[in-house]
Amino acid sequence: MTGTMEQEGKRSRSGFGRWIRSRQGQQLLIIVAFMIIPLTLLIVFTYFPFGEMVKFSFYKMKYATPIDKRKFVGWQNYIDVFRRDDCFGALKLSLYYMVGALIQLVLALYMATILSFKVKGGNFFKGLMFFPFLINGIAIGFIFKFFYTRGFVFDTILAWCGFNPENLPYWLKDQAVNNWSLVATSVWRYFGQNMVLFIGAIMSVDAELYEAAELDGANKWQIFKAIILPSIKTIVTLNIILSITGSLSAFEQPYVITNGANGTGTYFVIMNQIAHTSQKVGLACAMAVVLLVIIFACTLLQKLFFKYVFRDAESEDESYKAKKARLKAEKAAAKAQKQKGVQA
Amino acid sequence: MSTMDQTKIKKPHKKYTPGGIAWIVIEYASLLFFGFWAIVPVFSCVVTAFKNADEYKSTSVMALPQNWLNFSNFAKAFTTANMGRAFLNSFIVMICVLVVSVIVGTQLAYVLTRFKFPGNQIIRNMYLLASLLPSVAMQVTVYKIMSSFHFVNHLYGYIIMSCGTDVISIYIFIQFMENISTSLDESAIIDGANYWQIYWKILLPLLKPAVVTACILKGVGVYNEYYCANLYLQDKNLHTIATSLYTFVGPMGSQYNLICAGVIISFLPALIVFLLCQKQIYSGMTQGAVKG
Numbered sequence: 261m262t263g264t265m266e267q268e269g270k271r272s273r274s275g276f277g278r279w280i281r282s283r284q285g286q287q288l289l290i291i292v293a294f295m296i297i298p299l300t301l302l303i304v305f306t307y308f309p310f311g312e313m314v315k316f317s318f319y320k321m322k323y324a325t326p327i328d329k330r331k332f333v334g335w336q337n338y339i340d341v342f343r344r345d346d347c348f349g350a351l352k353l354s355l356y357y358m359v360g361a362l363i364q365l366v367l368a369l370y371m372a373t374i375l376s377f378k379v380k381g382g383n384f385f386k387g388l389m390f391f392p393f394l395i396n397g398i399a400i401g402f403i404f405k406f407f408y409t410r411g412f413v414f415d416t417i418l419a420w421c422g423f424n425p426e427n428l429p430y431w432l433k434d435q436a437v438n439n440w441s442l443v444a445t446s447v448w449r450y451f452g453q454n455m456v457l458f459i460g461a462i463m464s465v466d467a468e469l470y471e472a473a474e475l476d477g478a479n480k481w482q483i484f485k486a487i488i489l490p491s492i493k494t495i496v497t498l499n500i501i502l503s504i505t506g507s508l509s510a511f512e513q514p515y516v517i518t519n520g521a522n523g524t525g526t527y528f529v530i531m532n533q534i535a536h537t538s539q540k541v542g543l544a545c546a547m548a549v550v551l552l553v554i555i556f557a558c559t560l561l562q563k564l565f566f567k568y569v570f571r572d573a574e575s576e577d578e579s580y581k582a583k584k585a586r587l588k589a590e591k592a593a594a595k596a597q598k599q600k601g602v603q604a
Numbered sequence: 605m606s607t608m609d610q611t612k613i614k615k616p617h618k619k620y621t622p623g624g625i626a627w628i629v630i631e632y633a634s635l636l637f638f639g640f641w642a643i644v645p646v647f648s649c650v651v652t653a654f655k656n657a658d659e660y661k662s663t664s665v666m667a668l669p670q671n672w673l674n675f676s677n678f679a680k681a682f683t684t685a686n687m688g689r690a691f692l693n694s695f696i697v698m699i700c701v702l703v704v705s706v707i708v709g710t711q712l713a714y715v716l717t718r719f720k721f722p723g724n725q726i727i728r729n730m731y732l733l734a735s736l737l738p739s740v741a742m743q744v745t746v747y748k749i750m751s752s753f754h755f756v757n758h759l760y761g762y763i764i765m766s767c768g769t770d771v772i773s774i775y776i777f778i779q780f781m782e783n784i785s786t787s788l789d790e791s792a793i794i795d796g797a798n799y800w801q802i803y804w805k806i807l808l809p810l811l812k813p814a815v816v817t818a819c820i821l822k823g824v825g826v827y828n829e830y831y832c833a834n835l836y837l838q839d840k841n842l843h844t845i846a847t848s849l850y851t852f853v854g855p856m857g858s859q860y861n862l863i864c865a866g867v868i869i870s871f872l873p874a875l876i877v878f879l880l881c882q883k884q885i886y887s888g889m890t891q892g893a894v895k896g
Contacts, residue, residue: 509741551738
């Protein structure tokens with residue numbers, strides 16, 4: 261790309277040609293050349309659709325409706341979102357997923373604490389628990405339809421444990437349990453990934469701290485409370501907040517396992533049906549916009565939370581911070597030395 | 605990240621207190637318990653995939669198959685769902701998306717981290733904001749755009765769209781690029797290199813670990829993506845691996861021995877890649893998460 265530009269520069273011996281070959285001109289050239297594709301993609305597939313979404317939310321229309329036949333309905337779609345039982349009511353299901361997400365976090369933290377220290381077969385268990393994250397959504401749907409079918413896997417295992425198979429509910433049909441079944445699937449799928457994150461965070465804590473604590477006779481719980489939790493609290497809090505927005509937009513499990521039947525339709529499952537099955541594009545857009553506003557609000561709160569809560573909390577464990585800073589400085593110095601060696 | 609892997613925390617096994625022993629028992633009990641639940645759904649699937657139709661109907665779902673070498677279900681699932689074609693499609697999509705994402709992403713990261721210009725921070729914030737928009741919600745209107753471009757039911761349309769919705773790898777590149785000292789660029793400029801040469805000959809080779817990480821994360825995402833693939837690639841010949849499983853919905857809805865075989869075929873490549881590069885995947889997950 262730069263080659264043709266240079267040729268152009270040679271041909272025109274004007275001021276522009278000289279400027280384009282100067283440092284500044286080159287800089288501008290490379291900035292434009294390197295950003296044009298990603299920015300075009302970003303605008304075409306993210307911001308333009310976003311604008312369209314806001315616009316469509318004020319119209320009554322289908323995908324195929326020509327522009328002049330669209331009917332402007334003002335705020336009607338938004339009013340419908342809050343009025344219709346199937347729309348806003350579906351957000352209540354998010355509570356199930358929030359509870360599930362919290363259980364998942366606690367479980368992930370617990371397993372991460374175990375697996376960060378030496379245990380037999382630790383890597384094997386880590387892989388076992390992480391692997392579900394790599395299975396595609398539709399396969400998960402089939403696996404769990406099979407798992408929960410009456411008299412199949414889950415019932416068989418419960419029968420081994422002494423439950424009477426006759427008394428067990430239909431896991432995906434019975435409205436008392438089916439949302440919990442789906443939430444369990446979500447936990448099954450994502451908890452390993454959460455755990456790997458936490459293991460990464462725990463491992464990045466200076467190992468000497470653990471050794472010192474053990475020499476001092478601290479037990480596992482004390483170590484967890486005094487060293488592990490404070491040093492990974494940022495990532496834990498971040499995950500708690502992410503799990504809230506994640507629960508609001510829960511989609512995959514109900515979509516692939518029950519397709520929203522029997523009262524399992526979360527907000528996005530309903531939105532998907534309204535958009536692509538009943539083709540009420542305006543209403544679906546209004547639904548999307550409402551949820552996006554909620555998600556933005558949550559993210560904003562998160563930013564504020566981090567800004568004010570963690571600034572105060574960080575001063576408490578000054579000594580730990582100071583130690584970390586010292587180690588970091590040492591490492592940087594070592595690295596610099598190494599680099600010098602390479603260059604020389 | 606590499607230093608992190610080496611410092612596996614050592615636990616001195618010196619003396620066993622009653623509390624310590626109790627903890628060890630609890631530790632292994634929970635590992636076995638959660639390990640069991642992690643593996644059971646997949647295990648039952650594997651067991652069922654090796655059973656023939658009669659065996660599947662007559663035995664308990666958790667009973668082991670009589671013949672562990674009965675691959676007929678796999679063969680049948682592979683042909684009914686046209687998975688050969690689906691593998692090819694998935695492969696094409698993945699290669700194209702990865703190549704474009706890496707080139708475009710590293711270039712963007714280079715420009716954003718190395719040059720100060722008005723709008724730099726705005727562009728970064730635009731990407732941050734884009735990462736908040738849930739993809740499912742966006743498809744309501746992206747679908748409209750895709751059809752007006754005549755991108756629906758074309759592999760290239762799906763590929764272009766997948767390249768456009770790439771935020772995490774850009775974050776990884778920016779983060780990594782910021783850790784590469786600018787003195788490297790400066791000395792190259794003194795030696796007479798132009799910006800393209802700095803990017804192509806100096807920074808891109810140094811970015812290799814970040815490229816591997818981004819490729820793994822993005823690759824897993826693209827390989828498993830099914831919602832957009834289902835929306836935009838409805839033609840039977842355009843199914844990707846994930847959507848080819850949809851063939852089993854409907855007429856074959858209850859032949860789980862066949863379905864399970866299909867499911868296993870679909871995640872086998874992911875399993876192999878996972879076994880081969882566990883370390884990169886783990887560290888990739890960790891890096892991808894601390895983007896904020």
